Amino acid sequence: MQHGKYRFIVGFLAAPLALYALFVIWPFIQSIYYSLTDWTGLSPEFGFVGIDNYTRLFQDEIFWKSLQHSLTFAVVLPLVTVGFALFLAFMLNVGGRSRKGAAIAGVRGSSFYKIVYFFPQVLSIAIVALLFQFAYNPNSGAINSVLKAVGLGSVQPDWLGDPDLALICVMVVLVWSTVGFFVVLFSAGMASIPRDFYEAALLDGASRFTTFFKITLPLLWDTVQSGWIYMGILALGAESFAVVQIMTVGPNGGGPDYSTIVMPLYVYQKAFRDGQAAYATTIGVALLLVTLAFAAVVMKLGRRERLEF
Amino acid sequence: MKTTDTPPTGGATIPAPRDGAGPEARKAAGAPGKEKRSEGAVLNVFSHGVLIIWAVMVVMPLLWAVMTSFKTDKAIFTSPWSLPDALHFENWARAWTEAHMSEYFLNTLIVVGGSLVGTLLLGSMAAYVLARFEFPGNRFLYFLFIGGMSFPIILALVPLFYVMQNMALLNTLHGLILVYIAYSLPFTVFFLTAFFRTLPSSVAEAACIDGASHTRTFFQVMLPMARPGLISVGIFNFLGQWNQYLLPTVLNTNPENKVLSQGLVQLAVSQGYKGDWSGLFAGLVMAMLPVLAAYVVFQRQVVAGLTAGAVK
Numbered sequence: 001m002q003h004g005k006y007r008f009i010v011g012f013l014a015a016p017l018a019l020y021a022l023f024v025i026w027p028f029i030q031s032i033y034y035s036l037t038d039w040t041g042l043s044p045e046f047g048f049v050g051i052d053n054y055t056r057l058f059q060d061e062i063f064w065k066s067l068q069h070s071l072t073f074a075v076v077l078p079l080v081t082v083g084f085a086l087f088l089a090f091m092l093n094v095g096g097r098s099r100k101g102a103a104i105a106g107v108r109g110s111s112f113y114k115i116v117y118f119f120p121q122v123l124s125i126a127i128v129a130l131l132f133q134f135a136y137n138p139n140s141g142a143i144n145s146v147l148k149a150v151g152l153g154s155v156q157p158d159w160l161g162d163p164d165l166a167l168i169c170v171m172v173v174l175v176w177s178t179v180g181f182f183v184v185l186f187s188a189g190m191a192s193i194p195r196d197f198y199e200a201a202l203l204d205g206a207s208r209f210t211t212f213f214k215i216t217l218p219l220l221w222d223t224v225q226s227g228w229i230y231m232g233i234l235a236l237g238a239e240s241f242a243v244v245q246i247m248t249v250g251p252n253g254g255g256p257d258y259s260t261i262v263m264p265l266y267v268y269q270k271a272f273r274d275g276q277a278a279y280a281t282t283i284g285v286a287l288l289l290v291t292l293a294f295a296a297v298v299m300k301l302g303r304r305e306r307l308e309f
Numbered sequence: 310m311k312t313t314d315t316p317p318t319g320g321a322t323i324p325a326p327r328d329g330a331g332p333e334a335r336k337a338a339g340a341p342g343k344e345k346r347s348e349g350a351v352l353n354v355f356s357h358g359v360l361i362i363w364a365v366m367v368v369m370p371l372l373w374a375v376m377t378s379f380k381t382d383k384a385i386f387t388s389p390w391s392l393p394d395a396l397h398f399e400n401w402a403r404a405w406t407e408a409h410m411s412e413y414f415l416n417t418l419i420v421v422g423g424s425l426v427g428t429l430l431l432g433s434m435a436a437y438v439l440a441r442f443e444f445p446g447n448r449f450l451y452f453l454f455i456g457g458m459s460f461p462i463i464l465a466l467v468p469l470f471y472v473m474q475n476m477a478l479l480n481t482l483h484g485l486i487l488v489y490i491a492y493s494l495p496f497t498v499f500f501l502t503a504f505f506r507t508l509p510s511s512v513a514e515a516a517c518i519d520g521a522s523h524t525r526t527f528f529q530v531m532l533p534m535a536r537p538g539l540i541s542v543g544i545f546n547f548l549g550q551w552n553q554y555l556l557p558t559v560l561n562t563n564p565e566n567k568v569l570s571q572g573l574v575q576l577a578v579s580q581g582y583k584g585d586w587s588g589l590f591a592g593l594v595m596a597m598l599p600v601l602a603a604y605v606v607f608q609r610q611v612v613a614g615l616t617a618g619a620v621k
Contacts, residue, residue: 008523009438016435016494017450023491024457027465027472034468041471088363095356107356115608116364119371121615122604124552126570127597130577131370134377134590140386142373149390180367185616208352237461238555245558246574264463264555271467272559284464291461 031281041277053282066266073235085182117180129246163259225302378590404591413572424489432497440505457495480563504538544614
């Protein structure tokens, strides 16, 4: 077994590790270094400026806006998505008519619902964003025409063009595209909870809603918590970038008047639109800290005794 | 961990007793617990209502897009919800040729094909070594790979842009393939390491005693045994890479090399000037349908592959 072991290990690890180091690790390290310089990205020359970029960050109003929006995403989106998905998954698994003495049962056609709910998950977020951009179109979009058709012709919001509504519109799209995934995820977890737990509780006179909070949720806690973190990282990262960049108004999105700017998009704009690469990496470092803090907080708050069943 | 141990498709087995015996069985169950039954009945109606409403909300935008892709530009704007007056297939033809959808498809196929093979090969090689061999630094390398999962990619993209530029990889398809592989490795290594650990070691030992080299053992014994894991992680990476938007947007701006997702966004911008919305919708639906069709056919595997990914 030992013969040529190290040669084999090196041979197998060399290619993946080289690729990973060059395209992932090295840029990460570089970006932290660049955040301490005045590099524009346009010329190869730059000087070391210490923490100037970070002090600038504190005075940058748009940065605070992007931070505020990203934090809103990280708090609201997991709450709404995971909450709504849990609700739907519970309906799927417990909402059925009891038959043949089974205490609880899944609704008829639950596998059909799960197939349909999962549709948005397999679509590119770019396609989803484009579709909803048309739906939100104030003049001829699908939503405002429905409002007209039901007699609400006077209520014709500007949706993505309205600074007060635009951020909510974006969040709705992210919820729409992710809920199905969590329904399927939680549903699988619920299916593995033994039926007799519910039977015992119902015999003891518990209502079905009590069983959700006393049985389903505690036993599903690990899955819920990882789902929460997963959704938060999505909401802070690439998904929110794509949706905001594609859907919202303004050059490269984020409008109107920066009312929808999020941190990853601000990084992108600073680096590739404004030629301020060093400052962009500074915002990126702030985003990294927010992401790590988010994960740490959820894990800390969510710590519970692990239940075996 | 729990959800990966139980296949998500198991959820589908709950409504199993949907044979015709339903109503009779309930009658036979008799009076006791009548109150509870009515609670169940109310809940049943309520849950069906909620579930149907959400199903409609999911399907409507997609159907609306399909419908719109067959309409004329004028009809799209004047009556967004009416059925098309005729099936305007010319929208699709226009999108395929004039709007470069065919090129976007081809580019996406090349990039995803190349990077998927590369990801699975390099990912399984690294995972196998990390899972099966003791050597100094093993833990460190493992966590180095895993760490990549939780970092915001956008942070690395700014320097990466210039790394690629210096290596003349920017705006090339092979450059994009390499980047896709690199950014798919963290999850792939993580998933496959766990998978290789679960495989029995006796088979590999037998192969070794029979004189097979480590390399040969890997390719002829371990990889075939790891097939289920490779399929799961392959589906996960396929969808992620096929739908990727952030990486090509930053690293691949050459109009000729655009992949599907960014091509569609590009199309949305340019058709805005041309006013060819029907062509754009045809393009959107064209990009949407193959993935949805593939999902419906391989539904179980796709769900297993994607949910296995999330929960770790």
